[in-house]
Amino acid sequence: MTSPQTPLLYGAFGAYLLAVLIYLVHLLLRRPWVWRSAFALVLGGFVLQSLCLGLRWVSAGYLPVTNLFATQFFFSWALAATYLYFELRYRIHAAGLFVMFCNLLLLVSALPRSADIPPLIPALDTPLFTLHVSLSFAGYAFFAMAFSMGVLYLLQKHLQTGLLPDLLLLRKLNEEAVFLGFSLFTLCMIFGSIWAYVAWGHYFSWNIKGVWSALVWLFYAGMCHAKFVRRWQGAGYAVLSIVGFGVVLFTYLGIGLLMSSNHPLN
Amino acid sequence: MQFSLFVNKLWKLFCSLKLSIVLASMATLLAIGGSVLMPFNPQIFGGMDSMSLNRWMSKVATQAPCMTWWIPASGVLVVLLALNALCCFIDWLIHFRSRWRKCGEYLIHLGFVLIVAAFLWGSQMGFRSENNGLLIGQSIPLPQLGLVLKLDAFEPVFNRDGRPIDMLNTLALYDGDRLLKRVQARTNHPLTWNGLVVIPASYGQTLRGGRYMAYSILTINYDPGANLAFVGSLGMGSGVLLTLFSFYRKRTRGDRPDII
Numbered sequence: 001m002t003s004p005q006t007p008l009l010y011g012a013f014g015a016y017l018l019a020v021l022i023y024l025v026h027l028l029l030r031r032p033w034v035w036r037s038a039f040a041l042v043l044g045g046f047v048l049q050s051l052c053l054g055l056r057w058v059s060a061g062y063l064p065v066t067n068l069f070a071t072q073f074f075f076s077w078a079l080a081a082t083y084l085y086f087e088l089r090y091r092i093h094a095a096g097l098f099v100m101f102c103n104l105l106l107l108v109s110a111l112p113r114s115a116d117i118p119p120l121i122p123a124l125d126t127p128l129f130t131l132h133v134s135l136s137f138a139g140y141a142f143f144a145m146a147f148s149m150g151v152l153y154l155l156q157k158h159l160q161t162g163l164l165p166d167l168l169l170l171r172k173l174n175e176e177a178v179f180l181g182f183s184l185f186t187l188c189m190i191f192g193s194i195w196a197y198v199a200w201g202h203y204f205s206w207n208i209k210g211v212w213s214a215l216v217w218l219f220y221a222g223m224c225h226a227k228f229v230r231r232w233q234g235a236g237y238a239v240l241s242i243v244g245f246g247v248v249l250f251t252y253l254g255i256g257l258l259m260s261s262n263h264p265l266n
Numbered sequence: 267m268q269f270s271l272f273v274n275k276l277w278k279l280f281c282s283l284k285l286s287i288v289l290a291s292m293a294t295l296l297a298i299g300g301s302v303l304m305p306f307n308p309q310i311f312g313g314m315d316s317m318s319l320n321r322w323m324s325k326v327a328t329q330a331p332c333m334t335w336w337i338p339a340s341g342v343l344v345v346l347l348a349l350n351a352l353c354c355f356i357d358w359l360i361h362f363r364s365r366w367r368k369c370g371e372y373l374i375h376l377g378f379v380l381i382v383a384a385f386l387w388g389s390q391m392g393f394r395s396e397n398n399g400l401l402i403g404q405s406i407p408l409p410q411l412g413l414v415l416k417l418d419a420f421e422p423v424f425n426r427d428g429r430p431i432d433m434l435n436t437l438a439l440y441d442g443d444r445l446l447k448r449v450q451a452r453t454n455h456p457l458t459w460n461g462l463v464v465i466p467a468s469y470g471q472t473l474r475g476g477r478y479m480a481y482s483i484l485t486i487n488y489d490p491g492a493n494l495a496f497v498g499s500l501g502m503g504s505g506v507l508l509t510l511f512s513f514y515r516k517r518t519r520g521d522r523p524d525i526i
Contacts, residue, residue: 122431122453179513183506186374190499198454201394201465201487203495204385206314211301215294218344222290225283232287247298 008052015045023094072110078141079103098148128195135188142181149174150241182220212251280353293343300336319389348382351375370508377502384491392489433466461490
């Protein structure tokens, strides 16, 4: 990665790390200035990361999301954006810590990798690819948020603590995260299918990645219906959010790294 | 009387939201279990994209029924889910005056139904053909469609390092002597005509008359359901956008989901 992208990336990482630490302090010391500082750091980190992403995009001439470093970097950016959305809308404060942990984990594992931008293969040189990948990671980020809310819902149900938001808000946030994730992932699948048709001549691929992407869609489509059934509301929905994110992680990392697919991450 | 009661019950079952959840869960679980076999058995599953599903089912799947039964089984569940979505859509149309606010959700249902129907149509009636090498001026008959495809011009494009970056194919499609379509096809810009799609997949070189000549390697697929699938995806996409819009409106008004 070239200057000034490196300081921007490390600056964003530092800001997120400090924000997570301050949010942990906020769990013990519930003062407005504590969460405001943490929020300002996430916001600052997001601005730095956005600048870095913008510079990489301009220097490459395309949205760089074609190798493991680039996808981790973009996923981390989408997670930060999702966190900011929920923080600004619902003031979730430390309840979004898991998403920020995920974000840090992604950046920590991405930093040692080569940040060089590989030349774009001709089949990827289309706006359909950019839309497909960016919507996919935006969807994944909301599914990660749903996972976080699901875990917190189950914790709150057992602990009944004042440190976490109440069950009703956690349920509402979980449902919203699943709905937004599903909407974005549906658009990702549509653009991906159109692209596959013009690039390879078929809109559905029986490659393992294609099959599991369809399964992710089907699973969350089922979840969008399950929220209307009393038995599945609350704890059931929280468990489904956790299982769903497991399917998402396997589709992104498990297949991308461990199996031979048409979406390699190396 | 009993018959109409039975039909009524069946209709209610197929309009049921719980049936959607059961079918989606069963299809997901079955396909998760079955698809684990795919990477470890490339001799069975590796060629699925190079032929229509119908042909693969009759040619390959019948040779290894223990490994492949989950595909038709999941397919049946997905078709039942599409039928369920269609019944819900019709039921919504019947009650449109009181449920018009759910336009987005039901457009997604309709889009799903159209995409599943298009996929089945294409799997039954379509064909796929890879590695069709053509020199400039050569033609290839497409007997299933009664058409002929001709390569009028071909030029591979290289970057400064000599790396191939594109393939410019001037393709012409004929019905007898009548020209139906002539386009310059390249990467991500195929020739398309009524479900036929011709993709410049690669190229090679051959020695002719003492000098090397480049020839184009084309993928020729025919999927009569492709246009219907595109209409379905348009319906689904606009449904998603409408649903997003109505979701924020409902949240602003403080609506909660219906409880069954």
